Amino acid sequence: MKFNRIFSLFAFLSFAVALPAQDDLLSLVGEPEAPETHAIATFKGTRLINFHTLEVPGKRTLDFRIAHRFGSFNSGWYDFYGLDGGASIRLSFEYSYDGRLAVGIGRTSLDKMFDGFVKYRLLRQGDKSKPWVSVTLFSGMYYTILKDPNKDANGYDKYEHASSRISYCHQVIVGRKFNEHFSLQIAPVMVHYNQVQDFSDNNDVYLLTAAARYKFTKRLAVTAEYGWRFWDYTRTKYYDSFGIGLDVETGGHVFQVHITNSLGLAENQFYARTNNKWANGGIRLGFNISRVFTL
Amino acid sequence: MKNHFKVFLSALLLICITDLVQAQRLFTRSANVSFDATTNSSLEVVDAKTNTGTLVIDVPTGQVEAAVLMKSLLFEKALMQEHFNENYIESSKYPKGVFKGKLDDATKVDFTKDGSYKANVSGDLTMHGVTKKVSAPVTFTVKGGKVAAHTDFAVVLKDFNIDIPSVVSDKVAKEAKISFGGDLEELKK
Numbered sequence: 001m002k003f004n005r006i007f008s009l010f011a012f013l014s015f016a017v018a019l020p021a022q023d024d025l026l027s028l029v030g031e032p033e034a035p036e037t038h039a040i041a042t043f044k045g046t047r048l049i050n051f052h053t054l055e056v057p058g059k060r061t062l063d064f065r066i067a068h069r070f071g072s073f074n075s076g077w078y079d080f081y082g083l084d085g086g087a088s089i090r091l092s093f094e095y096s097y098d099g100r101l102a103v104g105i106g107r108t109s110l111d112k113m114f115d116g117f118v119k120y121r122l123l124r125q126g127d128k129s130k131p132w133v134s135v136t137l138f139s140g141m142y143y144t145i146l147k148d149p150n151k152d153a154n155g156y157d158k159y160e161h162a163s164s165r166i167s168y169c170h171q172v173i174v175g176r177k178f179n180e181h182f183s184l185q186i187a188p189v190m191v192h193y194n195q196v197q198d199f200s201d202n203n204d205v206y207l208l209t210a211a212a213r214y215k216f217t218k219r220l221a222v223t224a225e226y227g228w229r230f231w232d233y234t235r236t237k238y239y240d241s242f243g244i245g246l247d248v249e250t251g252g253h254v255f256q257v258h259i260t261n262s263l264g265l266a267e268n269q270f271y272a273r274t275n276n277k278w279a280n281g282g283i284r285l286g287f288n289i290s291r292v293f294t295l
Numbered sequence: 296m297k298n299h300f301k302v303f304l305s306a307l308l309l310i311c312i313t314d315l316v317q318a319q320r321l322f323t324r325s326a327n328v329s330f331d332a333t334t335n336s337s338l339e340v341v342d343a344k345t346n347t348g349t350l351v352i353d354v355p356t357g358q359v360e361a362a363v364l365m366k367s368l369l370f371e372k373a374l375m376q377e378h379f380n381e382n383y384i385e386s387s388k389y390p391k392g393v394f395k396g397k398l399d400d401a402t403k404v405d406f407t408k409d410g411s412y413k414a415n416v417s418g419d420l421t422m423h424g425v426t427k428k429v430s431a432p433v434t435f436t437v438k439g440g441k442v443a444a445h446t447d448f449a450v451v452l453k454d455f456n457i458d459i460p461s462v463v464s465d466k467v468a469k470e471a472k473i474s475f476g477g478d479l480e481e482l483k484k
Contacts (some may be wrong), residue, residue: 058373
């Protein structure tokens with residue numbers, strides 16, 4: 001009798017220990033270790049509307065971009081609100097081998113502008129941990145092959161020295177993907193012109209820019225960007241660049257359609273020399289298409 | 296005296312039982328997992344891999360549990376990986392894929408004897424927030440006390456609320472082939 005009792009007690013205890021744990025076997029070996037991941041797709045592309053985003057093409061990725069801006073809405077019925085003329089286009093290639101350092105070249109139709117740029121992802125926002133922000137550095141160089149239209153009238157060529165054709169843009173882009181929907185970036189920008197338009201103009205222009213997106217479905221997001229020119233650098237009437245847009249993602253490429261007051265597509269054009277304003281309909285329809293290739 | 300002997304015997308039996316139970320859990324935290332949604336017609340390979348899958352088997356009951364972190368699955372193409380996480384599997388909302396099931400014929404597999412054993416596992420697969428019953432053949436290979444497990448099965452992505460837009464329907468298959476396998480170790484607690 002005694003034996004039976006002891007035996008059943010032991011038997012009960014042994015099963016009591018062994019059984020409950022079986023309900024969740026996975027907890028016995030612990031959570032699968034999370035790989036070190038970064039916040040992905042803070043923005044859908046390397047550009048939002050005109051502004052560069054903090055994104056750099058992925059590893060061994062070539063990003064071919066076509067950007068097009070129509071003429072302004074206030075050109076009226078005769079020019080069919082910008083469809084007929086005054087458009088600008090930009091083709092560019094951006095490549096990154098390691099997903100951090102990217103180099104790019106581009107050609108913008110306005111001012112017959114060639115450009116080359118380097119972009120470096122200095123800091124990547126962690127998925128759930130630090131760092132809280134991503135930081136990307138950008139430096140671009142711009143070269144116009146425009147002929148001086150007033151050469152004969154003035155008696156001199158303002159592009160006599162090739163260096164006069166060059167301008168630069170540098171920016172530090174700091175941004176954060178707050179959640180699945182909302183991302184924001186702030187970027188101090190400096191643009192330097194080797195040759196200015198007026199004697200009293202400054203060669204250097206400083207701006208503070210902001211760009212944001214709100215993703216409302218898996219494949220659609222609304223975007224906005226604004227460049228605040230707090231610097232007094234010219235007597236010519238220019239305006240802050242402002243654009244709103246829609247990002248549409250379709251499998252292999254991203255299609256961005258937007259409305260902006262900037263015609264130029266290079267940094268030395270839209271940041272400091274946007275000469276249309278929203279108030280009088282100086283805005284235009286534009287789109288960017290990005291197609292990526294893995295090389 | 297006789298009673299003492301019986302107590303000793305049952306204590307010994309108890310040790311044997313608990314020892315048996317504890318030794319009979321097999322696990323790995325480095326299972327090779329692949330998720331392949333390549334279509335026959337496309338040149339583009341849609342294939343993600345990881346070697347950080349988790350698998351635990353409770354031998355006496357035949358219970359099987361496995362898990363994969365979606366973000367650990369790596370694609371060759373950066374954009375493909377971004378799309379997989381952002382648009383298809385939505386890994387920040389549904390970070391894990393989990394299988395909880397049972398070996399249908401656990402007794403057929405002798406984990407102590409060398410050989411190759413085929414068994415069937417069935418249970419619940421949770422992916423993208425949806426739980427579905429799945430069933431798959433598993434091959435256990437026992438060699439020199441080491442156990443390896445491998446399984447291949449396919450899931451219809453639509454069943455898991457993962458929709459493939461028509462523009463990429465020729466590039467992303469409707470069915471994903473999932474393979475899961477690894478060398479198991481004894482779980483000591």
